[in-house]
Every structure is written in structure tokens, then in C-alpha cells.
Amino acid sequence: MSYVFFLFQQTMYFTIPLMVVALGALYSERSGVINIALEGIMVMGAFVSVLFIHTFEGQLSGQAMLLAALAIAAASGAVFSLLHAYASIHMKANQVISGTALNMMAPAFAIYIARMIQGVQQIQFTNTFRIEKVPVLGDIPFLGPLFFQKAYITTYLGVAILILAATVMYKTRFGLRLRSCGEHPQAADSVGISVYKMRYAGTLISGALAGAGGLIFIVPTTVNFNATVAGYGFLALAVLIFGQWKPYRIALAALFFGFMKTVSAAYSGIPLLADLGINSYFYKMIPYIATLVVLIFSSKNSQAPKAEGIPYDKGAR
Amino acid sequence: MKIKKLLALSLALAMALALAACGGGSATTTATPTPTAAANTYELALITDIGTIDDKSFNQGAWEGLVQYAEEHNITHQYYKPTEKSDAEYLNAISLAVEGGAKLIVTPGYLFESSIYEAQTLYPDVKFVLLDGQPHTADYKTYEIKDNVYSIFYAEQQAGFLAGYAAVKDGFTKLGFQGGMAVPAVIRYGYGFVQGAEAAAKEMGLPEGSISIKYNYSGDFAATPENQTRAASWYEDGTEIIFACGGAVGNSVMAAAEAGKDKWVIGVDVDQYAESDTVISSAMKMLGTSVYNAISDFYNGSFPGGQIVTLDIAVDGVGLAMDNAKWRTFSAADYQKLHDAMVADTDGIASSILTNTVGDTDGNGTADEFSDFLVAANLKYVTITEVK
Numbered sequence: 001m002s003y004v005f006f007l008f009q010q011t012m013y014f015t016i017p018l019m020v021v022a023l024g025a026l027y028s029e030r031s032g033v034i035n036i037a038l039e040g041i042m043v044m045g046a047f048v049s050v051l052f053i054h055t056f057e058g059q060l061s062g063q064a065m066l067l068a069a070l071a072i073a074a075a076s077g078a079v080f081s082l083l084h085a086y087a088s089i090h091m092k093a094n095q096v097i098s099g100t101a102l103n104m105m106a107p108a109f110a111i112y113i114a115r116m117i118q119g120v121q122q123i124q125f126t127n128t129f130r131i132e133k134v135p136v137l138g139d140i141p142f143l144g145p146l147f148f149q150k151a152y153i154t155t156y157l158g159v160a161i162l163i164l165a166a167t168v169m170y171k172t173r174f175g176l177r178l179r180s181c182g183e184h185p186q187a188a189d190s191v192g193i194s195v196y197k198m199r200y201a202g203t204l205i206s207g208a209l210a211g212a213g214g215l216i217f218i219v220p221t222t223v224n225f226n227a228t229v230a231g232y233g234f235l236a237l238a239v240l241i242f243g244q245w246k247p248y249r250i251a252l253a254a255l256f257f258g259f260m261k262t263v264s265a266a267y268s269g270i271p272l273l274a275d276l277g278i279n280s281y282f283y284k285m286i287p288y289i290a291t292l293v294v295l296i297f298s299s300k301n302s303q304a305p306k307a308e309g310i311p312y313d314k315g316a317r
Numbered sequence: 318m319k320i321k322k323l324l325a326l327s328l329a330l331a332m333a334l335a336l337a338a339c340g341g342g343s344a345t346t347t348a349t350p351t352p353t354a355a356a357n358t359y360e361l362a363l364i365t366d367i368g369t370i371d372d373k374s375f376n377q378g379a380w381e382g383l384v385q386y387a388e389e390h391n392i393t394h395q396y397y398k399p400t401e402k403s404d405a406e407y408l409n410a411i412s413l414a415v416e417g418g419a420k421l422i423v424t425p426g427y428l429f430e431s432s433i434y435e436a437q438t439l440y441p442d443v444k445f446v447l448l449d450g451q452p453h454t455a456d457y458k459t460y461e462i463k464d465n466v467y468s469i470f471y472a473e474q475q476a477g478f479l480a481g482y483a484a485v486k487d488g489f490t491k492l493g494f495q496g497g498m499a500v501p502a503v504i505r506y507g508y509g510f511v512q513g514a515e516a517a518a519k520e521m522g523l524p525e526g527s528i529s530i531k532y533n534y535s536g537d538f539a540a541t542p543e544n545q546t547r548a549a550s551w552y553e554d555g556t557e558i559i560f561a562c563g564g565a566v567g568n569s570v571m572a573a574a575e576a577g578k579d580k581w582v583i584g585v586d587v588d589q590y591a592e593s594d595t596v597i598s599s600a601m602k603m604l605g606t607s608v609y610n611a612i613s614d615f616y617n618g619s620f621p622g623g624q625i626v627t628l629d630i631a632v633d634g635v636g637l638a639m640d641n642a643k644w645r646t647f648s649a650a651d652y653q654k655l656h657d658a659m660v661a662d663t664d665g666i667a668s669s670i671l672t673n674t675v676g677d678t679d680g681n682g683t684a685d686e687f688s689d690f691l692v693a694a695n696l697k698y699v700t701i702t703e704v705k
Contacts, residue, residue, distance in 0.1 A: 003553070268554075270554070
């Protein structure tokens, strides 16, 4: 049984950052702005927040520190995504190019500043954030060890963000307006919705979530931040497409990707899986093959926002 | 329009300032040029391979040796970073260094082998120190070293042997080897680790098959959740100590060890104790010292050009970090005893360590090669679980 708990706990390390970042991308794409800058924004969010953790390690620790760092990661991600928003909304630039520029700039910026401040590019941090056991809840049989032991507060935050994201998207006026800007901005404008404002909001939310996702990704993975998030920003895009731009489907897609990645990495330590003797490359391939299959079958009836990637031009008809 | 012009102007100004700041940054990494030296020439140069100058491992170790000599003797020095991993780009970086006035160029890593093969003929007046490799053509057909190249190899298998031996002597029975890419140096570390564990178990009279080692090459040199999860699953399965031998892969192993109880990591290349409290010791190769010595020989007029050497434990080319080690029972005296035995090669303890000589011509590990190694090593006390 302990292996089930172990697999689940490890799966969360993959799933939660992927889900949070993909939900961020959902907001920007639903507003009509392609955001392939997720990778760069993750790097930026992780960089600023890890630098914060490194600097204030003496004063703060545990959950207070993690929450403060998450807020900072989100804020810096939002600020960084402003560059993308300004270029692609105001200047009507090609959104793929602008996103690529951010992706290339973020690691260079992180390395340059880190070296300027402390001489080396890796920023050390001490992980004081793991919750061994949540009081009371952790003692519930089965569910306790599954959800409430050896966890990070980010797991619960991730679930909260999912519910919030889905609610805002489908149950609020803001969500409806945001979605309309991604489907038919001219129509939205004709009824008095500011397409620019909505798109700025979408991109900023995506920046905040991607920035926070960067920190969520880094914390359990390593002991120092080395200006990279190992391509998980791009993977989050795949999760978004696999989830067909719908919040709960995105969560399922992230869980699927995360579980497969966990199995491929962890099978050697789990007797039952090790005995099966399936090569880890097989597990590694599955999520990508699944994405291709989904794309093949859904491309005719894609749920992608119609106006995605097209700069809004008031004068166009 | 005026506002736009102003904006453009301020942007241009900001960029110029940023560039100036960059210039300032790199100037601080170089020593102040001697008054006689022409402006902006650097006598000593290092080209980084795919890692960075502060990778806390290979490039950094070599660079530190170069800087130490340069600062002691007030010699101008600079490092160059190729824009991408290709022979052409490496050669470009070398040309850049030569144009920048380099008299001696250090190239850490076997990736430079074919670029140095070209460069040694192109720049006969420049000396090259090639670490972990020897010059040959890109198709591995012609091996040739000229008088201006000094090739240094390290006996990583001995460093790995020390690590494996110490781990078993210290009472660990469930071990792991987490390599990065299966490049020659990593393979040598791994093979040595396995044989060191075997030798210690034999010496201690443990029952046959009492040591288990999980063995994997991750295929990258990066900190990723996959590497963290693999290490965590090994620890979960009972593994007590993992020899992490792949740059930043080690950071993920450390993250996994920190999440467990009484789980340990053996670092690699340099003493990595500062990276995490879980680092029990490190298998080291003395990159800095060997670069320092080569440069010192160069200035003394005795540059060992045309030579290919393998620095081993007898010349302190490799070793185990004991200053900050956290071994439970393996003491400095134990290490000294092992060290002396290996230097004296008692019963062939050092020379009998198998390395990856059975490998492909390109030096990279293959599945066949590993099984060949297992047959040749004929392990009795150690059971290997190869993780693919």
C-alpha cells in the first residue's frame, strides 16, 4: 500500500505545476492571446521567488515563507507577462515571436542577475516546506496518507486554483466576457466590452499562474535553482491542448501526464512495476502519443478559441 | 511623434547602458591586465563545453585552477562560451581566443576532441590543454596529438572505487548509482563504484549477494522531476545511499534524499558538501590542480606537449573528499589506509579496476557494453539491478 501513497505523492510533484501553468495558459488563450512564453515566465517566477527564499531564509521558514514566495512568484510572473501583453495586444505583434523572445530572455536574465548578485548562477535554497503530516486529517485511514502526508501546501492551493479558475471562467460575468474576446472580439466590442482590457487581464492572470507554477515546480525537484524549468512550460501547453481548453479536462490531462511521468521514472523502485519489465521509454512515450492521437481526432472539431493568435483590430470587419 | 522619438531614444540609451553593464561584469571576472600587455588581450583562455563556468563541477574546477595561477602571477585571462554544442562552434571559440591573444587554451571535456585535432594544426604556436580527451578526427579514424597539445585523463574508476568501497565499509548495503549521460568519464565512475563495493564486501567477509546496487544513466545533466522521482523511488524501496554522478542530476537526488530519513548522496567531481546536508562525501578529480600544474609547466618552459597522461590516485589526480565527510564509521585513517594501498597497488587493487575499454569507438556506453562489463567483473557480493 505504501507504494500507492508514494506514487500518488510523486505524481503530485508533476501534476500540480503542469496544471497550474496550463490553467494560466487557458486564461490567456481564452482571451485570444497565444502564450508560448510559459516556459520563460515559469523561469522568471521561480527565479525571483527562489532569490527571495534565499535572501530571507533566516527570518522566515515553513508555510509562511512558501506562501510569501508564491505571492512573489505570481507577481513577478504577471509583471514579466506584461511585456508579452504589451507587444501582442497593443503593438499587434506576432504572438509566437513575442512569446519566444520572452522564453529566450528569461534564463539569460536570471543567470545574469544571479551572477551579479552572488557570483554564481545557481541559487541555493533550503526546503522547509514539506508537510510530514497534516494534523487530524493525516490520520484518516487511506485518505490520510494519500492526501495529507508528505505533501506540499501547493497541492491544496493547486486544487483551489482549479476550482476557482473553472468557476470564474464559466460562472462569472468576467469569465463570459473573457471567453467572448477569444471567440469573436468584434462582437464583444460591439456590446461595449473592452477587448484590450480583457486580453490584458487574461495574459496577466496567465503570467501570475505560470510564475507561481515555476516555484511549485522547483521546490520539490532540486536544492538550487539553475535558471531552467526543464521544458515543463512547453509541456503545460501540451496539457492545455490535450485538455481541449477546458479547466477540468486540463486537470485530468495534467494528472495523466504526471502519472505517466512518475511511473516512467519510479518504476524501478516499485517491485510490482519493476517485475513487469516494461522499458521506461514506453511509459515516457505514452503521454505524447496520446496527445498526437487526441490532436488527430479532435483537429476537425478543435475547441481552440476562434480568435486565438489574431491581434484585435478595431477597424477590421 | 515627439513622444515616440523620445521613447526610442530612451530605449536606445537603456540598451547602451545595459551593454556597458555587461562589459563591466565580464571585466570583473578577468584580472587587471599588466601594464605592458596590449589592451584586451588575454594570455590564458578557457573554452567552456555545454556546462557553464560556475557549474560547480567540470568547467568551474578547471577555471579555478587557471584563475589561481593567473592571479598569483598577474597574467591576463578570459573564458569563452561557444554559442552552441558543435565542432564548428568550438573551433570558432578557439579562433576567437587565439585572436584575443591566447597563448595557452584550456578545453575541458571530451567534446573538444575533434576541434582540438583541427586547432593543433591551425595554431601551431598556441598550446592546448585538453581535459578528459585526446585529439582525433570527427569520424574517430585518425588519432594524432601534436607537440602543442597536452591531453589529461583522470582515473575516474579509482575515484568511483573509493566511493563504493567507503560506502560498503561504512555499513551501507543498498546502494545506487545515478549517472548523467553515459559519457566515458561517467561510465568510469560507475564501473569503479561497483567494483569498490565488491572489494569492500569481500574484504569484510560479507555473505555473497549481500550488497545490491541500482544502476542508471539518466541521459541528461539536468535537475528534473523525473530524476528526483527516480531517486525518491529508490530511497522508498530501501536504497540508503546514491552516488549521483551527473552534474545537476545530483541536485535532484539531493532533493529526494532530503525528503527521506537517513538517506545519503555521494557527490562528484568536486567536494559538494555545501550543496546539501545529505552529501556524505564526494568522489573527486583534481581538475584545478592539474590545470594549474600544466600552466605552471608552460611558463617554466617545460610544457608536456604531445603527451597523453592519466592522472590517478598516485599523483593525487583523484580522491575522496574527507574534510567535510559525514561517514558514520569510515574514518580518515581508514581512507588513508585504502589510499596508500591503492597508491602502492597492493594485490593490484588499483590496476585491476576494469574501465570502459570494451566500449564502442565513440566512447559512449551501450547496453551490450554494460553486460560485457558485468561478465568481465564477475561480481559475487554485489547484485546489480540495471534500470533502463
